[in-house]
Amino acid sequence: MLQRLRPAIGQFTPPLLGLAFGVALVRSSSGRGDSLWWLWAPLALSACATSGLVFVYGVRRWAELTKADQVRVRDVAMPVAAVVVAGTLAINVPAILTGTDDGSVRSGVLLTLPLLAGIPAGGAMYGVRYVASNLPANLIAGAWLASLIDMRRLLRRLLAAVGSLVALTTLQAAALMALERSTNSPGTRPPQYVLVIGGFGSLLVALAYVPGWAALQHQGQRLCDHLLPLQPLGDASAIVSTAEDRQKLERVLGADRGIIADLQADLIIFAPLLASAAAALLPR
Secondary structure, three states: OHHHHHHHHHHHHHHHHHHHHHHHHHHOOOOOOOOOHHHHHHHHHHHHHHHHHHHHHHHHHHHHHHHHOOOOHHHHHHHHHHHHHHHHHHHHHHHHHHOOOHHHHHHHHHHHHHHHHOHHHHHHHHHHHHHHHOOOOOOOHHHHHHHHHHHHHHHHHHHHHHHHHHHHHHHHHHHHHHHHHHOOOOOOOOOOHHHHHHHHHHHHHHHHHHHHHHHHHHHHHHHHHHHOOOOOOOOHHHHHHHHHHHHHHHHHHOOOOOHHHHHHHOOOOHHHHHHHHHHHHOOO
C-alpha cells in the first residue's frame, strides 16, 4: 500500500511545501492591513504552489528523457548551474548592495524560489540539446524522424510550463510592488521595474530553451538533406516536387518555424506583456 502511495506523495509534496512556504511569507508581511494585500497574497501563494508543480513536472520530463536516451545529470550540470547562479546573483545582489529591508528580502525570495524550482525543467531542456546533438550516426530515417518529433514536443511542453511560471511570478511581483507603494515601504521601486522582472525571467527561460531548439533545428535540416536533397537535381519538375515534399517535412519537424514564433506561441514573450500591463495599472 505504501509503495502505491509513494509516487503520489512525491508528486504532491513539492506543491504543498511551496504553498506552506508562501503562507509563511504572506503572513509575515507588514502590509496585512492594506487592501492590496488581498490582491498580492493569492498571487504569491499561487506562484509558490506553481513553483512546486513546475518542479515536479520538470522531474517527470527529465525521467521521460533519460528513460529513452543516454543523458546524465553531469551532461547538463554546467549550463544549468551557470544559469541558476547568474540568475540568483542578479536577483539578490542589488538588494544586498542597496541595503536589505523587509520588502526587498521578501521580493528576492519570491523571485528566487521559481528559479530554483525550474532547475529540473531547465535540465531537461539542456538534455534535449545534448541528445539531439549526439544522435547515433547509423540511426534509420524513421527512428530519426520520430526522435526529433518527440524531443520537440517535450521541449515545447517544458517551455509552456516555465513560461507560465514566469508570467505568474511577474504578476505577483507587480502586486507586491503596488502593496509596497501603498504602505510607503522603504526601498520602493518604480512601477517600470516590473518590466525588468518579466524581461529577466524570460531571458533565463530563453537561455535554457534556445540551445535545445537550435540543436533540433540543425538535426531537422540534416534529416531533410538526407531524405530530400535538392543539390543533385537538375530537372525543374523534380526540383519543385522535391521542394514541396521538403517543405512538408520541415513543417512536420517544426523546422520551418523561427525562434520568435516558437517563443510567442509558448508564453515566454507573454510575460513581458503582462508586466507592461501590470506597470500601467500601478499607481504613479
